[in-house]
Amino acid sequence: NAGVMQNPRHLVRRRGQEARLRCSPMKGHSHVYWYRQLPEEGLKFMVYLQKENIIDESGMPKERFSAEFPKEGPSILRIQQVVRGDSAAYFCASSRRITEAFFGQGTRLTVV
Amino acid sequence: GDSVTQMEGPVTLSEEAFLTINCTYTATGYPSLFWYVQYPGEGLQLLLKATKADDKGSNKGFEATYRKETTSFHLEKGSVQVSDSAVYFCALSDSGNSGGSNYKLTFGKGTLLTVNP
Numbered sequence: 001n002a003g004v005m006q007n008p009r010h011l012v013r014r015r016g017q018e019a020r021l022r023c024s025p026m027k028g029h030s031h032v033y034w035y036r037q038l039p040e041e042g043l044k045f046m047v048y049l050q051k052e053n054i055i056d057e058s059g060m061p062k063e064r065f066s067a068e069f070p071k072e073g074p075s076i077l078r079i080q081q082v083v084r085g086d087s088a089a090y091f092c093a094s095s096r097r098i099t100e101a102f103f104g105q106g107t108r109l110t111v112v
Numbered sequence: 113g114d115s116v117t118q119m120e121g122p123v124t125l126s127e128e129a130f131l132t133i134n135c136t137y138t139a140t141g142y143p144s145l146f147w148y149v150q151y152p153g154e155g156l157q158l159l160l161k162a163t164k165a166d167d168k169g170s171n172k173g174f175e176a177t178y179r180k181e182t183t184s185f186h187l188e189k190g191s192v193q194v195s196d197s198a199v200y201f202c203a204l205s206d207s208g209n210s211g212g213s214n215y216k217l218t219f220g221k222g223t224l225l226t227v228n229p
Contacts, residue, residue, distance in 0.1 A: 003155065004155060006155075031215070033215065035217075035219075040221065041221060042116065042201065042218075042219035042220050042221040042222060043156075043201070043203075043217070043219040044219075045216045045217065045218070048215055048216070056215075056216070091155070091156065093156075095215070100158055101215070101217070102155075102157075102158075103148075103155040103156035103157070104155045105153070105154055105155040106155065
């Protein structure tokens with residue numbers, strides 16, 4: 001059973017470009033969570049999604065950030081018009097119910 | 113709001129040494145407490161957890177006891193191995209702060225442990 005798969009592992013974007021981060025949950029998991037780890041900080045909760053629904057986006061910046069988890073395909077975290085401050089590691093986790101979440105390896109975004 | 117403070121690293125030990133990584137927390141409700149481990153190049157893995165006061169979580173020789181009176185959840189291992197080299201994260205989920213569902217984790221900054229042979 002493959003674990004949570006995130007891609008790409010590393011992403012470099014110029015300021016003003018869009019970044020799309022993908023997360024494929026573990027088989028049978030319908031709950032997805034995104035966390036962000038800024039340099040020298042712990043992981044911070046961003047958003048919790050179930051299939052086709054955003055359940056809790058209280059940790060998402062109000063502008064430029066969006067997330068989706070469509071009926072088919074991976075969950076996508078989208079950052080529009082990236083700025084240097086968006087440089088961070090973005091972690092996705094999934095769970096079958098609201099129980100132990102399994103984390104992916106993360107996507108390291110660098111904005112130049 | 114909720115917060116987790118853990119010992120700053122890096123921590124460097126020799127094989128078979130005793131390990132302690134301190135973790136303290138603040139929470140509005142009655143949290144569950146966790147230790148996650150991230151090995152080089154991998155995602156975070158749950159190492160152990162405790163859901164109520166005086167519970168002891170244990171796994172792979174690691175232990176941590178939920179101390180409500182000192183709001184602490186220190187990680188210990190009696191004899192570390194080179195393979196324990198990783199980043200360790202203390203975390204909590206506070207059902208009282210997330211509408212009764214404990215899906216939202218609050219993490220410490222992580223402690224890098226390096227074990228030398």
